[in-house]
Amino acid sequence: MLGWSVTFFVIAIIAGVFGFTGIAAAxxxxxxxxxxxxxxxxxxxLIFGGLRKPRV
Known part of the structure; x- marks a missing residue:
């Protein structure tokens, strides 16, 4: 999920540099x-992962 977010952010920066402001904003x-x-x-x-009982 974080990787996709970074990918879209990089695409937004590149689109903004080339002047495609609509695509950059989207x-x-x-x-x-x-x-x-x-x-x-x-x-x-983090919250619910720590609540599980460890397996024996």
Whole structure:
């Protein structure tokens, strides 16, 4: 998920450099959404991953 976010961010930067502002804005928004989804899932895995009982 984080890899996709970085990929879309790089595409947004490249599109912005070449003047494609619409594409740059769209890909930056996608990158931002993916990053926040990653953060939420990461925090949830930290919280609920530590609650599991270890296997014996």
């Amino acid at each position: 890909t930056a928004e996608i990158a931002k959404i993916l990053f926040f989804i990653f953060l939420v899932l990461f925090v949830l895995s």
